[in-house]
Amino acid sequence: MSGFKGRDVISILDFTRSELEELFEYTDIIATRGVQSKPLEGKIMALAFFEPSTRTRMSFESAMKRLGGDTIGFTSEEATSIAKGESFIDTIRMLDSYSDIIVVRHKYDGAAKLAAEIAENPVINAGDGKQHHPTQAMLDLYTIRTVEGAIDGLTIGVLGDLKYGRAASSFILALTHYKPKKVYLISPPQLKPRREVIDIIREKGLPYKEEEKIEEVISEIDILYVTRIQKERFPDPEEYEKVKGSYKVTLDLIQRKAKKTIKILHPLPKTEEIDPRIDETQHATYYKQAKLGTPLRQALILKILQ
Numbered sequence: 001m002s003g004f005k006g007r008d009v010i011s012i013l014d015f016t017r018s019e020l021e022e023l024f025e026y027t028d029i030i031a032t033r034g035v036q037s038k039p040l041e042g043k044i045m046a047l048a049f050f051e052p053s054t055r056t057r058m059s060f061e062s063a064m065k066r067l068g069g070d071t072i073g074f075t076s077e078e079a080t081s082i083a084k085g086e087s088f089i090d091t092i093r094m095l096d097s098y099s100d101i102i103v104v105r106h107k108y109d110g111a112a113k114l115a116a117e118i119a120e121n122p123v124i125n126a127g128d129g130k131q132h133h134p135t136q137a138m139l140d141l142y143t144i145r146t147v148e149g150a151i152d153g154l155t156i157g158v159l160g161d162l163k164y165g166r167a168a169s170s171f172i173l174a175l176t177h178y179k180p181k182k183v184y185l186i187s188p189p190q191l192k193p194r195r196e197v198i199d200i201i202r203e204k205g206l207p208y209k210e211e212e213k214i215e216e217v218i219s220e221i222d223i224l225y226v227t228r229i230q231k232e233r234f235p236d237p238e239e240y241e242k243v244k245g246s247y248k249v250t251l252d253l254i255q256r257k258a259k260k261t262i263k264i265l266h267p268l269p270k271t272e273e274i275d276p277r278i279d280e281t282q283h284a285t286y287y288k289q290a291k292l293g294t295p296l297r298q299a300l301i302l303k304i305l306q
């Protein structure tokens, strides 16, 4: 456990494969047996959500409370003194003195890293701009490991907004810790992964290929990770209009062309990119994925705080 104690969680690249495996084994225990006592009684988690969230925030909150701890925090910038002109740095400093661990979500790239530099207590990045969402990536890997038994050897497709999506970027970076057979990065040309992400996966030797159409590669895929277009991150609304509705996973496509065993993941919230009829099929793995977020975050918080 020593490797996790007191640690900040900023990027999935900060963790090694063996640390991730250690976390997943601990998550298995919590997911099956739960926790008996209240190991974090008296501890406080600050939830500093400067940007909207439902699942991530509530699963952190649920995880902390299930461990016997408590939470304080806010769910939007408007609800804080930032609206009165207080700086981000002062807000983090205050929260650091009121709590034992801070979870930060912010629209700006690098916000969590800055918070970690200011705070003495550990900081967990719950999403910074278009960059990182490490606990989502941990959860994504854990879900695949749970449903497939392993990540190595699989053909994985990542479909959607690979440019502005931090969940997609973090998931792609997370795969560099493993040995998938092939990773297809599928997006319209305007939403291709950013240069810095491609540079890293190339350097790490991830066997990837960029594609524009899901139809071309669907028959090979074991795990399809779908993401929504990050409308709120487009600097220009016209740019968004051009790509809106440019990809969709239909039930027909899955039934006609995909492997019978294909599993579909999505960090949620989903909008129109997945045919809702898929929700009722054995392929839909996103609800299970969301559910596993609590034990995964319980395991992580315990490892950091205990």
Ligand code: NCD
Residues within 6 Å of the ligand: 055, 056, 127, 133, 136, 166, 167, 227, 228, 267, 268, 269
């Ligand atoms: C994601 C996020 O906020 O980056 N949501 C989440 O945390 N599950 C993905 C998204 O908003 O599309």
